[in-house]
Amino acid sequence: MSVAVPAIPITAARNNMRLWLQIGFWVVIATILLVLTGVQFGPAATISILAITITKATPITLGALAGICSERTGVVNIGIEGLMLTSAFMGFMVGVYTHNLAIALVAALFSGALLALLHAVLSITFRVDQIISGTVVNILAVGLTGYLNRQLFATGAPPGLSVLPRIEVPGLANLPWVGPILFQQKPIALTAIVLVIVVHFCLFRTRWGLRTRAVGEHPLAADTVGVNVNKLRYMNVVLGGVIAGLGGAYFTLESVPHFEPLMTNGRGFIALAAMIFGKWTPFGAWGAALLFGVAEAIPTAMQLQGINVPFQIVGLLPYVLTIVVVAGAVGRATPPAADGIPYVRA
């Protein structure tokens, strides 16, 4: 174990510089691409790409926020994929039985919290290696959703299910550019953006945030001044589960009204890459999520424009991008010092 050395301010500033340079680089690339599409196909194409970007970034943003909640207190959570898959299914299942999207949404959030609680019990109380515990969550989610889906809905999803409707934010939806991009989204996509701001504020401006960061950086110190380390970790992991549950709900309650096995398709892992790239900050993670959103939106927009590219090849983009980002960012991004280390009271 390397000893955690508190970063001195100058280094931190330099690290921040680097991060912003890196983000700036990607923003420039994305802008050039968008301007080119705008020139080629007209501004409507650019607007549609940007709107799809926000939509596609939604589960990644929420997954990254879930990861931030959990990891800022020092619990690594690679089970976010499993949390999202499970709540996607549970939301779908309850939606089928109740035909009520609100209850289905609550069920999705609740199942995310419940499965996150399992991760918390295994990794905090039983001190199971957190990577292994997260993997257990992922495997359990695949088995549980696969089994229940086939046992209960063998004949496919019943017809007549709906998804959350598009919201036109009054007064803002008709603004040029910004309106169609930001304010004609569906509720979970909008909530994700609001949550980025909320989590940022709570993390850096409230007592909960200070304690969370203290526990993630130096649990012993936090304990000494009276913070209940493991209780806070439990809380934050479960809170992360709720946020991931919202991310899962995106798939079956907002995107499409049915469930497919493995439908999260790695979004939970991409979310972790976004979290790392964004240096465990909500806004950084959101920026990274938008980058992945663009990578997904461009193929979709190309199809809409009738450009034919083998879908498997353009479909590779988000995954390859994740590898590039993780390889490029991890060395420079510093995780919370106590991330991944169980806390044992001496």
Add this chain to the structure above:
Amino acid sequence: MRLLYTLGVPLLAVFTALVLGALVILVTGGDAMKAYQGLWEGSLGRPQSISETLVWSIPYIFGGLAVALAFKAGLFNIGVEGQIGLGSLAAVYVGYAVKDVPFPFHLFLALVAGFAAGGLWGAIPGFLKAKTGAHEVIVTIMLNYVAIQMTSFLVSGPMKDPNPLIANAQTPKILQSARLPPLLPDPQYRLHWGIVIAVLAAVFVWWLLNKSTLGFEIRTIGANPQAARYAGIAVGRTMVIAMALAGGLAGLAGGLEVVGLNFYHTAGFSVGYGFDSIAVALLGRGDPIGVLPSALLFGGLAAGASRMQFLSQIPIDIIKLIQALVLIFIAAPALIRWLYRVRIPREAESVAGDVQLSAGWGKAEV
């Protein structure tokens, strides 16, 4: 006594998982007795079932070894899925595209291609971890998706069987000279020589880890990278070699599926070997020899699953659920201790032997 504990926890874990699995079946309106009767008949109940169990356990043995070997180097290889897939793809390509090579050599070439492709796919995350600190868990998972998409593209396009009668996205069949002979003369047994190769591979990995210099280096970087570097071991290089070997083993499994069983490759052929292999390795306590019985168990579950589905209409996915439950109890033996009020000494608890995986996302100490 130590041995009893070592065996006791896995056995109780499997038992408890089966009981919980039965509960889930009952709650969701199935017949648990009939399901488990099917599971038994399909895995061990008849000679043909035993052959099927062994056939299924071949990729599990290799997959388990691929995870266990990486474990010893302190790396978590979740990329077995993609490594197996690319191994199959490479082996099938050599099998049908390379012509006029006589029997044992052509077969050998195909298997070497499978090993090399899997090895390359394993070496990439090892290299990125050593060079940049990119966490192997994320990289291997992303490479799985890349491999799946690439396979889907290749078998439906450039590598698709040109025969117009075949509508499915699948490759041509490999030539006779690249096929592995069956182990038993009776064609109702699908068991092939792969099982022998798999057991030999397990013994080889055991020898490599415990008796060779490279194995010592792998175990040292897994146990303590700082000490390893201080002792003059090239940590990064050893990391890449360990991951390449692990990927190669998985690739060999993919190759064997092609030359011994299917003779062609198709998109979506893999059935989740990647995650299962993690469970196999953990159940075998990260030990190459321990992987053998746990791969047999998983092979039996997989082979019995289709018979179970036939008899009781319980979807085969219940097997995945049972595997996840096994994994929970293996990972947290304290649960078993608490459930059964048995005392298990702490030293028998570690799931991956003596290895601690690198905590968090920290940069590799290279």
